[in-house]
Amino acid sequence: MPRDAVLGVDIGTSSSKGVLVGLDGTVLRSAVREHTVDRPAPGQVEMDAEVWWDELVSLSRELTDGGDAEVVxxxxSGMGPCVLLTDADDTPLRPAVLYGVDTRSTAQIARLNAELGIxxxxxxCGSDLSSQAAGPKIAWIAEQEPELYARARRLYMPSxxxxxxxxxxxxxxxxxxSxxxxxxxxxxxxxxxxxxxRIAPGIELPPLRWSGETAGTVTAEAARRTGLPQGIPVITGTIDAWAEALSVGAHRPGDLMLMYGTTMFLIHTVPGLLTDPALWSTVGALPGTRNLAGGMATSGAVTGWLRELFGKPDYAELLQLAEASGPGANGLLMLPYFAGERTPVMDPQARGVIAGLTLSHTRGDLYRAALEATACAVRHxxxxxxxxxxxxRRVVAVGGGTQGGLWTRIVSDVTGRPQELRTISIGASYGGALLAAQSVTDASIDVLSDAWNxxxxxxxxxxxxxxxxxxxxxxxxDLYxxxxxxxxALAARQDR
Known part of the structure; x- marks a missing residue:
């Protein structure tokens, strides 16, 4: 007899991930669909939203094909905050504008700061306007693509x-x-x-729910496409980093989650509203929670870039070379601002710097310098x-970058902080499954997260x-x- 299970799907920057999980937390199957983003101009990062749905359909079909589990x-979840505008028939009007890695809205940020007051x-709102904020990106579309915007009626994010x-x-x-x-x-x-x-005229903003609340049930058409049972509940969901924090139980006051991925994200759960211009203040994924958050524009993106330059060796080989390089990377120092930088620098015109290069430096030194640069940014x-x-009071690490051990050890050495690793590091898709399980059981998220992971x-x-x-x-x-x-000055030349 098939066992009851929940399906979690996360739409990320470089891939979509799905996981089928039993109600006891056991991972039954997982799958990945890799994709790329579009960069139509300097500072612009976009993605076709139809890819999100196509990949959910594909993941759902693969994960539920075994017949040994019944999804209940x-x-x-998904990357964010993103801006996907559709018309009244839910037809996307343009590719979605992605989160803080897209820095197109600097002029709109300056204008809104002047008009509304910093x-x-x-x-x-809890936070200053920055490349992370979705509001100025809506304003950019309205100003730069007015004929398109005139047809916009709804606002979506991946989840x-x-x-x-x-x-x-x-x-x-x-x-x-938020x-x-x-x-x-x-x-x-x-x-x-x-x-x-004023900023999003004509847009019917969506009704608001908490992440774990049921948004609706699977329709007959969606069931036909995905293979999921008609009528089962679908939770409201949230942004990937917050789902990832839930996946490792990092949602209590005093907790800090470090998400090792294409970008590095930090979420600190605080007992009340705190604001700072160098950070993002948000409401949490769960009712009654608040966060201070930070995020780097790159982390794994830099190590991936280096791997491409090195001819795509295995990551295990690069980690071995970086381990042999030793602390300090033989006198190399890197600023990891290859796509501008988010917190706490808040400088979309920042760029990567590699200082101290000599003819004797190796691939291992460069790779080690990238890992150490990320660690220094985490400490900042x-x-x-x-x-x-x-x-x-507690740091919990999660994400693909925790595999192999070296990166997390370097971050602990640079910050002086211990980091907890949980048994399962699948990430946001597992967090989505956790929230889905909570919606159909009597267990609290605290009990589930500790028991599952x-x-x-x-x-x-x-x-x-x-x-x-x-x-x-x-x-x-000192280097920045x-x-x-x-x-x-170099960034200005790149923007021409």
Whole structure:
């Protein structure tokens, strides 16, 4: 007899992932669909939303094909905040504009800051406007593509688009809405009509739900396409990093999640509203929770870029070479700002820098320098979180970059922080499955996350590396201001 299971699907920057999970947390099957984003111009990063639905259909068909499990609920998450505008018939009008890696809206940010007031935006919305905010990207489309925008009626993100396709429901979770700054009032936890009507005129903003609430049930047409049973519940879902935090139980006050992926993301759960111009303040995925968050524009993207340059050797080989290079990468220092930088630098015109290169440096040195650059950026963000009033008592690491051990060890050595690793590091798709399971059981998310995914290892700092990394971090902090003028001039040439 088939066992009851839940399906979790996550739409990421470089791939979509699906996982079929028994109600006891056992991973029955998982699958991946790789894809690419489009970069039509410098600073612009987009994706065709039809890919999101096609890949969910494909993943669902593959994962449920065995006949040994009966799916009883579905959870979806995705990268964000993104801006997908559709017409009244839900036809996408253009490719979706992606999250903070897309930096096209600098002029709109400056204009909205002048019109609405930086302090007032921060007070009402929790965060300053930055490349992460969805509101200015909507304004960019309205200004740069007015004929297209005139037909826009609805706003979607990856998770809410999948919910719409599966159930017909038009909803968005509170957390995702809190990253549409300045459309959402994070104090009142609702859309702020005066600014929403001004920045997104004509858009019917979606009703708001919490991530684990049921958005609707699978329609007959969606069941035909996906192979899922008609009528089973689909949760509202959320942005991938927040689903990933839930997947490893990092959602309690004092917790900090580090997500090792194409980008590095940090989510710190705080007991109340905290704001800081160098960070993002959001409502959490769960009712009653709030977060201070940070994110790098690149991390795994840089190591992937290096791998391409090196002729695509196995990552295991590169990690071995980086291990042999040793702390400090034989005198190399990198700034990982290859796509601008988000928190706490907040500089879309920042660029990558590799300092100290000689003819004797090797692939291992360069790869090690990239890992150490990410670790230094993590420490910079942690310092900003604590300066803003955060109280970090536990660090939990998750994501593909935790595999192999070296990267997490370097981050612990540079930051001086232990990191918990959970048994399952699949990530956001597993978090979506967790939320789906909560919707059909009586168990709380705390009980489920600890039972499904217990701690398997704690990475601790090596005291022998502390002095060397303390010196390296000081040089890292000095390098950005020392090189900023030159880098900005080069970025301007790239934008021509």
């Amino acid at each position: 609920a579905v959870g979806a 302090e007032e935006i921060r007070r009402r 809410s688009w999948l919910v719409r396709k599966l159930t017909g429901a038009y909803v968005l979770d509170h957390h995702s809405a 990253q549409t700054t300045p459309l959402y009032d994070t104090v009142a936890q609702q859309w702020y009509a005066p600014w929403a009507g 963000n942690i310092e900003a979180l604590e300066k803003a009033g955060g109280d970090i 217990p701690v398997c290892e704690t990475v601790t700092p090596d005291p022998g590396n502390a002095a060397r990394y303390e010196e390296l971090y000081g040089l890292y902090r 201001p020392a090189s900023a003028d030159v880098v900005h």
